[in-house]
Amino acid sequence: MNRRQNRAWVGNGVALRRRRLVVACAAAWLFVAPGVAALAKDASGQTSSDQTRPNPAAQKNAKPESNTEKQKKVEASNLNAVIVTGIAGSIENSLRTKKNSNEIVEAISAEDIGKLPDASIAESLSRLPGLATQRLDGRANMISIRGFSPDFSGTLLNGREQATVGENRGVDFDQYPSELISGAVVYKTPDATLVGQGLSGTMDLHTIRPLDQPGRVITANLRGEYTTNGDLNPGADVGTLGHRASISYVDQFLDHTLGLAVGFAQLDSPIQDKQYNYWWWGADNGSAGMNQNWGAPTTPGLPDNVINQQGMELDAESQTQRRNGLMAVLEWAPDEHTHSTLDMYYSTFDNKKYTNDAQWSNNPWDNVAYSGVGITPAQPYPIVTSGTISGIKPILQNKYNHEHDKLFSMGWNTQFFFDNGWTATTDLSYSSARNKLRDIQLYMGLPPGTTASVNFNTPTGFDYPSLSPSVNLADPSTVGFTDPGGYGRNGRQEFDAQTDTIRAVRFEVSHPLGWIFSDFMLGANYSERVKRKTADVFYAWLNGNGSSSTSTPPYDQNFFAPITGFVGQPTRLGYGGIPGILYYNVADALQNQFYLTEANGTGDWSRNYSITERVPVGYVKLNIDTSVGNVPVTGNVGVQVVHTNQSSQALQTDNNGNAIGKLNGGTSYTNWLPSLNLVFHLTDRQDIRFGFAKTLARGRIDDEKVSSYAGVAKMTQGPAAGQVLWSGSGGNPKLKPYVAVGTDLSYEFYFGKSSYFAAAVFNKNLLNYIYTQTELNHDFTGYINNDPTLTPTSNIGSYTTPMNGSGGKMQGLELSGSLEGGLLTPALDGFGVQANFSLTNSTVSQKVIGAIPGGAGSPPTTLPGLSRKVANLTLFYEKYGWSVRIAERYRSSFTGEILPNFNQISYTRIIPNKQTDLQLSYAFDAGKWKGLALLFQVSNLTNSPDAKVQVSGLADGEQLTMPQYYDTWGRTVMLGASYKL
Numbered sequence: 001m002n003r004r005q006n007r008a009w010v011g012n013g014v015a016l017r018r019r020r021l022v023v024a025c026a027a028a029w030l031f032v033a034p035g036v037a038a039l040a041k042d043a044s045g046q047t048s049s050d051q052t053r054p055n056p057a058a059q060k061n062a063k064p065e066s067n068t069e070k071q072k073k074v075e076a077s078n079l080n081a082v083i084v085t086g087i088a089g090s091i092e093n094s095l096r097t098k099k100n101s102n103e104i105v106e107a108i109s110a111e112d113i114g115k116l117p118d119a120s121i122a123e124s125l126s127r128l129p130g131l132a133t134q135r136l137d138g139r140a141n142m143i144s145i146r147g148f149s150p151d152f153s154g155t156l157l158n159g160r161e162q163a164t165v166g167e168n169r170g171v172d173f174d175q176y177p178s179e180l181i182s183g184a185v186v187y188k189t190p191d192a193t194l195v196g197q198g199l200s201g202t203m204d205l206h207t208i209r210p211l212d213q214p215g216r217v218i219t220a221n222l223r224g225e226y227t228t229n230g231d232l233n234p235g236a237d238v239g240t241l242g243h244r245a246s247i248s249y250v251d252q253f254l255d256h257t258l259g260l261a262v263g264f265a266q267l268d269s270p271i272q273d274k275q276y277n278y279w280w281w282g283a284d285n286g287s288a289g290m291n292q293n294w295g296a297p298t299t300p301g302l303p304d305n306v307i308n309q310q311g312m313e314l315d316a317e318s319q320t321q322r323r324n325g326l327m328a329v330l331e332w333a334p335d336e337h338t339h340s341t342l343d344m345y346y347s348t349f350d351n352k353k354y355t356n357d358a359q360w361s362n363n364p365w366d367n368v369a370y371s372g373v374g375i376t377p378a379q380p381y382p383i384v385t386s387g388t389i390s391g392i393k394p395i396l397q398n399k400y401n402h403e404h405d406k407l408f409s410m411g412w413n414t415q416f417f418f419d420n421g422w423t424a425t426t427d428l429s430y431s432s433a434r435n436k437l438r439d440i441q442l443y444m445g446l447p448p449g450t451t452a453s454v455n456f457n458t459p460t461g462f463d464y465p466s467l468s469p470s471v472n473l474a475d476p477s478t479v480g481f482t483d484p485g486g487y488g489r490n491g492r493q494e495f496d497a498q499t500d501t502i503r504a505v506r507f508e509v510s511h512p513l514g515w516i517f518s519d520f521m522l523g524a525n526y527s528e529r530v531k532r533k534t535a536d537v538f539y540a541w542l543n544g545n546g547s548s549s550t551s552t553p554p555y556d557q558n559f560f561a562p563i564t565g566f567v568g569q570p571t572r573l574g575y576g577g578i579p580g581i582l583y584y585n586v587a588d589a590l591q592n593q594f595y596l597t598e599a600n601g602t603g604d605w606s607r608n609y610s611i612t613e614r615v616p617v618g619y620v621k622l623n624i625d626t627s628v629g630n631v632p633v634t635g636n637v638g639v640q641v642v643h644t645n646q647s648s649q650a651l652q653t654d655n656n657g658n659a660i661g662k663l664n665g666g667t668s669y670t671n672w673l674p675s676l677n678l679v680f681h682l683t684d685r686q687d688i689r690f691g692f693a694k695t696l697a698r699g700r701i702d703d704e705k706v707s708s709y710a711g712v713a714k715m716t717q718g719p720a721a722g723q724v725l726w727s728g729s730g731g732n733p734k735l736k737p738y739v740a741v742g743t744d745l746s747y748e749f750y751f752g753k754s755s756y757f758a759a760a761v762f763n764k765n766l767l768n769y770i771y772t773q774t775e776l777n778h779d780f781t782g783y784i785n786n787d788p789t790l791t792p793t794s795n796i797g798s799y800t801t802p803m804n805g806s807g808g809k810m811q812g813l814e815l816s817g818s819l820e821g822g823l824l825t826p827a828l829d830g831f832g833v834q835a836n837f838s839l840t841n842s843t844v845s846q847k848v849i850g851a852i853p854g855g856a857g858s859p860p861t862t863l864p865g866l867s868r869k870v871a872n873l874t875l876f877y878e879k880y881g882w883s884v885r886i887a888e889r890y891r892s893s894f895t896g897e898i899l900p901n902f903n904q905i906s907y908t909r910i911i912p913n914k915q916t917d918l919q920l921s922y923a924f925d926a927g928k929w930k931g932l933a934l935l936f937q938v939s940n941l942t943n944s945p946d947a948k949v950q951v952s953g954l955a956d957g958e959q960l961t962m963p964q965y966y967d968t969w970g971r972t973v974m975l976g977a978s979y980k981l
Contacts, residue, residue: 086111086923087878087885091754091818091834093183102623102635103191103677104689104746104760106131109183121181122173123917123939125203127872128186129758129816129836132891134865135913135946137271137319138969141174144894145186145201146762146812147840149865152697152738154198157205157409158343161196163433163500165349165405167533167702171203175347175407177265177325179221179246182208188762189691189744191675192621192638195506195525199697199740199764207343210250210259211331216981217250223935223976228943229272229969232316235568235583236354242269242320244974248327259331267323272316274575274968276464277359279311281962283381283954284364291364293955301370301387307960308384309458312465313359314576322350340414346407353401356571358473358581360392360454361485367391376460380958383460390453394473395484396444400586406434425523427506437496440586442540442594445484446471448558457577462911462947462966466577474570474580480562481542481593488557491540491594496607498533516626521638525617531701535607539599540590564593605659606730609650609705613698617642624678635678642696643670648733650707654786661784665706665733671696685751691744698737699770703802705731710799711786724790726780726797736804739767754832757817766807769844774800808844810863830879838870867891883921890914910948916941931980939972 093109106128122140126133133140134150142150150170155162157176164171187194187202194202225242248263283289286304290296302308325347332340362368374386411429418424446452457466472478483490508523542561546554566588570580621638647666651659675693682688698704708730715723746760778799785792816836821828842863874887892912918941923933950964 086883087876088754088820088832091832095750095754095756095818097183097185098756099687099748099750101185102679103187104189104691104744106186106188107183110181120173121176121178121184121205124178125173125184125186126889127834127836127874127887129760129814129872130188130201130812130838130840130870131186132867132870132894133889134894134910135915137273137317138940138946138967138972139174139271141172142170143173143203144865144867145198145203146188146764146838147810147842147866147868147870148200148863151700151865152199154196154202154697155205156196156202157345157431158207158411159204160409160411160427160429160431160504161502161527161529162409163407163431163502163529165407165433165435165498165500167498167531168700169698174321174323175349175405176205176345177246177267177323177347179244179265180207180248180263180325180327180345182206188760189675189677189742190673190693190695191636191677192619192640192673193508193521193523195527195617195619195640197695199695199738207327207329207345208248208250208261208263209331209341210252210261210329211256211333213250213252213259215252217248218981219246219248219978220980221246221976221978223937223974225269226973227270227272227969228971228973229274230572231318232272232274233318233354233356233571233583235571235585236318238270238272238318238320238352238354240270240272242267244269244976257333259329261327261329261331263325263327265323265325267321269321271319271321272970273319274464274970275313275315275317275357276576276966277313277315278309278458278950278962278964278966279313279359279361280309280363280964281307281950281952281960282310282363283307288381288954288956288958290955296364297367299364299368299370301373302384303373303375306373306375306382306384307378307962310363311359311361312458312467313357314465314467314573314578315355315357316571316573317353317355319351319353324348337417338415339417340412342412343410345409347405349403349405349407351401351403351405353399354586355397355399355401356581356583357397358469358573358578359395359397362389362392366393374457378460380954380960385460386457388453388455391451392454393451393484394445394469394471394479396473396479396581398442398444398584398586400438400440402438404436406432408432421512423510425506425508427504427508429502429504429506431502433498433500435496435498437494439494439496440491440540440590441493442481442491442586442589443484443487444479444563444582445482446479447560448482459963462945462963464576464966468577473578474582476563476567476582479582480560481589482560483557486557488555489539489599490542490545490559491590492599493538493540493590493596494604495536496534498531500529500531502527502529504528513622516624517622518625519623521619521621521623523619525619527613527615527617529613529615530610532610533607533702535600535604537599537601537604538596540594540596543593543595561593563589565589566592600659601653605651605653606705606707606709607702609648609702609707609731611646611648611701611704611733614645615642628680632681633678634681635676637676639675640673641670642673644668644698644737646698646704646733646735648704648706648731650705650731652707652783653709654711658786660786663706663708663782667734667736669736671737671739685749687746687748689744689746689748691746692742694739694741696737696739699735699802703731703770704733704735706733707731708799708801710780710783712790712792713787714790723793726778726783726792726795727799728778728780728783728797729800732801732803735770735802736768738770738807740764740807741767752820752823755817755819755823758815760814762810762812762814764810766809766844768804768807770802771805772800773803773805774798775803808842808863810840810842810866812838812840814838830877832876832878834872834874834876836872840866840868840870842866865894867894881923881925883919883923885919886916887919888914888916909951910946913944913946915939915944933978933980935974935976935978937974939974940969941971943968943971 090109090111094107097107108124125143130146132144134142145153155171184205190197223244227240246265250261252259284299284302288305291298327345329343368389368391372387375382376385409431413427416424453470455468504527506525510521512519545559566585568583571583619640621636624635626633645668650663652661652663654660673694678690680688708728710728712724715721742764744762748758750756781795818834821831869892871890876885918938921935945968948965950962
């Protein structure tokens, strides 16, 4: 087994020496048991493989019990005095994992089989100290560790790296049903055996192990789901009702030597999203305005030097998320010399989005006029908040997005225990992710030459506006297909496909040692990852309209065609004052009233690429078991050597967007990653932990692509006038990884059954960072000249690409704890509280070698994804079968990664966010209903929004900070039951 997963077993080495005792104790250990793919050190210095399947020879030659072993046995006895489930049991198991680890870790544990404390695994993880989530479509799906974006963290399933459905390495946690996950461990400090580790930390998800159960267990869960935002697109047949269901079966055979676990989980969830895009804020008239500074026409009816919106977009998005997940584990332990496990996970995820919006531009170049203007005082200038705008040209943008994902992971792990004290482990694994996307946009508007007016009342803060157009935008006789925005087409369709596969093999041996070391581990891992992506773009043209270009006939921007069918109930935009807009089946309309032409441009061809990473890893680790004076000390020291060979194949495009050649590129590099973890056991309840490690995280996978635009042009001015020079932009297949050196110090105090306090500080020095910059001396050898009439002066030119540059640093403080109310007074027995707070600062250097200072994509001064403050608070009561839990998580503002139009990555500044969740349940523990539990749950209890701001400068140098996006998803209410046999 891979040692990292069974670290949760550390501390019960002697008690777990006999296999039958493992079975008897399994109920207490169920949800901190990690995956089979792990080896972990226990308090006596033996590996977790020795614990789960004892080695007679190792027992025969075992050394006398050390002080550390004796102390650990006392700790384990105190922590395991009572076997419980539910919230208290989940906290106890998580604390056991945290306390018994040699590394600095955080952990979550299921309250019972198929029952994590939150609706998703991402929500549970985001409540751990130093972790935060970014919401997508109102749901937690990506995790940040210690202020780093998800790009910097590693995610494992049963100790194995996972393929991803996105263009990057970040795992979408929505792919993993919480009902099939028994727990997770987050490693904030690594050791040398942790393969697939991240720069900021590593999350290891665990599934159940059947031989850890004393007997057969069958569980079933069913929850109905309701979203409170209403049915925004009734014609899309999404609705407001959904469900979650799961069933699992665990059993043992052949005298408890063969175990089987099978679980299935289904999600059918509606999402109704109310979106408002403020577009942009600026000044039209006056000394700060666009008319005096940028040559724009004067806007009639607007006073000088006032701030007003330059346009708006009101969206109603309805989507369905349907996921089926299947987990199976086969575990075999025929004797005390062999232990083998085969585990598999498969899921399909189907997501359909129906997005319909009304939008218009009202900047000075649109020839609009204002009347009845109302102004609200503000700095640096007053803000226009009400009035009437005439001369607008409404755009109805109708979108359909269908994404289908498949995820498959399989691992086979076998351990061999030899009579001479040696243990050998082999692990084979495979992970694949497949993603298919279809994205359609069609445009409607008023007949050519027609304009409208709108009465508006817009907020200065985050809220929805009140808009009253002069035309009925839901009337098919009023609006029709055209090109109201001047896009040069009547629609757009894109097909994306992506595959990601990881194959890995691992071998490890271990043997007891002497002196201050209990044992050592020597291992090797080899993995090959291949990610391929294709993107094909087509422009849609109305039947009867041309398509050669926007400026050359026969295309007519003013071509207008009424819709001939496919109309459903109007989209509801009442939250923004508009009663409704026209809804129709976008896919059917595209098929019947449009034709397509291929339209791959430079940016589209650049998303057709493949990337291969071959990574052999070798490591050695020595487990420490000694004393400093009277203080027992455990831990480990080791080194991991990582060699990476990365390569990419892609297309070169010219400045007309034509694919003109194929490109190949790549590089190889080696990193040595030493690590040290020490735990000073001051008392049986107090520990001081120290961690030191060098870690790495490879850059974004799509940044490593070789695909690029490149061409030659004759310079007409400047020092290079008359020369023919190369220029281009694209990925960088020679990109090196992020590397950091981290130091951690932690104090932990455990008391009661599930109470503790911990304080930790950390420092990470980033030895380098990756920026998008313009390289001045790029070698274009191998590129095809797009203009044969020009001969380049040389093969050296300028190239905009991600580059390695100087790094920065990050420091943080983390406080966490939990408290049982009964420790304060018997009147509070059953009550409890959990809380944590993190404070993190970062700085990033802006020095990039070989780049234009302040060039494209100038480096940030703080890390993307960094929330300076993150906090969580959970209050709960659990007694007499009742369980009540109120939890709130908070993160301060941060730069988040989003996928807006056309599946392209971009970043946005997201304002502080907090979310409150409620959970109420009752479990029957006696009588004929024993095993039945009823559940009521509300997610996002206060309907917390997501919002971003615009930060920009005006023409006169004044700084402007205004709202830019405002989204709400409503509350999600769930009611259901679970039953356990």
